Amino acid sequence: MIENLLERISRDTDVKGVPPALSSEGKEQMIAAIKIFETTFLSLCLSQLSDLVNSVFPMPSRGSIPSKVHILRILSCIQEEIEAVQMNARLTLLVLHEISKALLLLAERSEHQISTGPEAHQVTGPATPLQLKNFILCQHLQDIHTHMMSTVSGLPTVAMDVLSVALGTLYEVAGDSVASLFQAMLERLESCILQIHEQNFATLGIDAAIDNNASPYMEELQKSIVHFRTEFLSRLLPSSGAISRGTETICTRLVRSTASRVLIFFIRQASLVRPLSESGKLRMARDMAEIELAVGQNSFPVEQLGAPYRTLRAFRPVIFLETSQLSSSPLLQDLPPSVILHHLYSRGPEDLQSPTKEQALQRNKLTPIRYSLWMNSQGDDQIWKEIKASLDDYAAKVRARGDKEFSPVYPVMLKIGSSLTGNESKFWQMLN
Template sequence: MATTALQRTGSSYQRTSPSSSPRQRLSSHRSSSLSRFERDGFSLANTTDTGTEAAEAASRAAIEEFQKDSVFAKFLAEDFSPTQFASEALSSGSAASSSEKLQEGIQLLEKQLRSEVFLRRDELLQQLSNLKETESVLTVVRAGVESLQASTQRVRSEIAEPYKQIKIKSRQLASLHDTVELLRSVIRALKQLKKLQELMESGGAKADLAKAAQLYNEIETLTKEADLAGVEVLDEEIPWLLEVGNQIRSEAMKGLESGMEALNQAEVGSILQVFYNMGELKSTVESLISKYKGLVVKSVSSALDMKAISASAGSSQGSGGLQRSGAPQAAGGSRARESLWQRMGACMDQLHSILLAAWHLQRVLSKKRDPISHIGFLDEVMQVGDPMLTERVWEALVKSFGSQMKSAFTASSFVKETFVMGYPKLLSLIDSLVEKLVHDTDVKGVPAAIKPEAREQLIAALEPFQTAYLGKSFGRLSDFVNSIFPTAIRGSIPTQEHITRLVSRIHEELDGSKSDKGLTLLVLHEVDKVLQLFAEKAKSQTYTGLEARQVTGPVTPQQLKNFTLCLYLQEVHSRISMLGGLPSAAPEVLSASLGAVYGVASHCITPLFKAMVEKLESCILQIHDQNFASEGNVRDGCSKYMEEVQKWIMHFRSEFLSKLLPGSLSAAVPVAGQSIAASLARRMASRVLLFWVRHAAMVRPLSESGKLQLIRDISELELVVGQSLFPVEQLGSPYRALRAFRPLVFLETSELANNPVLQELPPSVILHHLYSRAPEELESPMQQEKLSPELYSLWLDSEGEEQAWKGIKATLDEYAEKVKARGDKEFSPIYPLMLQLGTSLIEGG
């Protein structure tokens, strides 16, 4: 400020410097005013303390008066409502009196306000004086602000012009730089164009497509990145450049097709380098894969095109061609089927070529790298996690093949019938395609064209045809089985011709599918179901009554039917078991059904053999009715009970076994193993020998003459069993037990302990025989329990050798107690021998 400002502070004045700023002057005015206000306020406080106290006392008295008054107290409430007060005054009927009361209150309040103003007059005047001084301070501040604004305007005017010049110069520099860069790009593009023109004019494009492609790509990249559109010198060359680009692409595509057709890796790799140099490698590969996928779809749909099939068959709808339903008429049916199979074969060849080409392209891409950047071509066209090229083509093939096959199965009865009847042939086409692809793409270090599950993917598309084929296979066989077992005729059995035809038909069904192991296993499952049905039908025709089990009379017609059915069932079992050329899992698949057939065959004659064994056992049990104790009572021949055994064995042979075991006994064993009848005869012969040995050992007492008689019985039994039931030499342990019983009878008791003959006999037989040498008071378990030989024999069959020894041991213990009770000091020599042999034989056996 140009003048000097004076400011009053108390009773003195302070001069401010003319050079002080408006902000400083404003601060000085503010501090002086505050000081004066504080001083004046303090003086006022000293002079008006008494008046203030009186005013506050009067205010409190007025408020207390209002609080005590019932009407005015309502106005002091926080939730006072004028509307509610007026409504209550009007409803009370004393509105006039309420109005007067309110007027009195108003007058009281006005009186109190006047008193407040009067008592605080000096304080109010002081505040008014302070406001006037504040106005003067604001005037000084306003002048300072205007001065500051003027200074700011001067500074702005001094800076704006240089900034404007700098901005203009910077824009000029940027324009010059852009121009220089544009000129450089144009020059570079013109140089590349010149090189490309020289290359094309020299005729080297065909020989060096990669270089031409690189030049073309550089020009294209410069044009796009530098935005050279509108440059006349370059725009004039654009048509020629586009023509050259199309020419390079055309030549490269021709070379690529030629290389793919010849599967030439070097040629395909060089052409892929051309497309890489042009920056079009990924799009070109995508185009090729899309082309292959389209060819796959077209190939499959063309193979099943019924119009084309009808035309190639040389027929028309009016003369033996395909009807509207898709089924061929008689005249053109065979030609149409032949045409369909030819088209399917051609389709598989096309699919093989397409997949092989895709695999070859993928193989070259995986090997090829750019010589400058060293970037792998396969990485250029694929991202991490993307499916391989061959996988994409195969996926399209599977999808199209499945769709077309499903459509053909439902829409064309001709295709359905042809593929169902010739399903093995259709399956062989699939197998041939898969095998060829695996073989042709089996290169070390390179993934194959298809995955291991590829075959199952294609076969899954043939599921409707497969199901129908297996259904027809089962239907043909089951219909034949039902025809040879008419349910309305009881006891009807098939003929030999029926059995031969059944086996032949099963063989034909398996032969039709032998080209594929998987299909053969599926057909085997159907054969398994047919054999189960055959077994059930045969079982329902089996006789199981008393006539089937009778053994005392001649063979009955029912038994003959059972015999025949048994032989036929066994023949089916044997011939099916011997089928060759089947998968290794065939026995497991057919085990249940072949077991069922064998079980029914056994069921036909097992009751008869059981009855024969029971009859022979009853004859052998008569040994206990014979007298083997007296001396000199030796018959010229065998015992009477043995004569019964011989008689019944001969009867069984002539009436039953001769029908089941024709010819010599050695011929009863077929190539596949022992026949059911021979096996049952073997079991019967073994049972007879062991049963006789068991009960011969129980004979008690036994004299020397009785021993001789038993030896004669052994000879007769061995002879009749060997001639009429089964060769005894082939019976094994039962025959050895019979032969061992002969020396056992004549061995001295002292020679028994370690004699090797004991190893061939069951322990119970040895111990039971020793009872015949023991004193009478040493009773056998049969005697002790008072059981019949038959019941005791049944008990031995059910309990076994260990329990038999426990029973024998109990009799030995009882004998020892008897001896001790009598006071005897010595036991019979048999007692310790039986203890020793029983313990050693049971523990060792």
């Protein structure tokens, strides 16, 4: 009221040739004289919001999760504080600063309520009470974050700057409440995929070649994905229709990330399989179709995963191409060079030892599983260095025998490998 009065005095006494009734310095002095009212008002605003948060998340109590009604009460109070001052831009920003403090307090109290320990991230049995508590907490924080983002969207851009830290903290805490569960899920699915190296993709009988059943490891993977959907994801995700419409929440982001990682991890392991016969390629192609179906129906629409999905769809026909066709195939645009290089080992002679062969890297004794783990922590140049070393060893053996030509895969691998250091990093960054 005082600020509006001063603005009116300045406006109504703005007469040409006459000194202003209120100078800018005088206006600042009058505003400073009533500063105590502004300070008290903001203090009461923060006190009211903080008291509400403290009543919902009492300290040192742990284990009690507020109801939906409690969360709506907090949001309603925040909305009322904003509406009370929204006609004054400066005061609105000052109130948003106090709201930001209250949201940070809410994030701190919520973080204290997150359940941890084995029971909170087990993934083989039904959802435990502690996991259900974490799910509710995550959804509450997600609702608050979504509501605040919607509220800020109708305010000046600077409002987002004021609330960005608090909203980012809320988002992070919401993710932390279920992050260990998703990590445990991913580790379980990766352990199923790693069993691919225990399967026989070498020469198979005619019955195995025409068998429509998935490989044993793939059946276990499918069961695990269905279990995760039934026990965990169904409680965290919106309806499948909402996902297909592109609705992004904290949980859908985590599910999308997990689904992408599963496809990427499978492609990497599939490329390491050796030997791989023609009938083995048929079984591998069936497994690719099965994992696409399992992930798409029970985790996340695979068509919306972008690069990981394109990579899976490209790798399936690639394994059936002739070696001479690979270099010029447009399918390579959707595949990282390391995947192609590792797959080409399955087409080479026995004395072209792949990095996954223990006799190829005696100093490291890398099995396929350990080699995959090793790649997770290595740069593109190191991966190519190991592949190039095996190619050089092979070339030395050929020359020592006096042979006049190399295996057809040798020049192809050299050509593709030359692009590994330059392109691989960009490719995996795009996948992530």
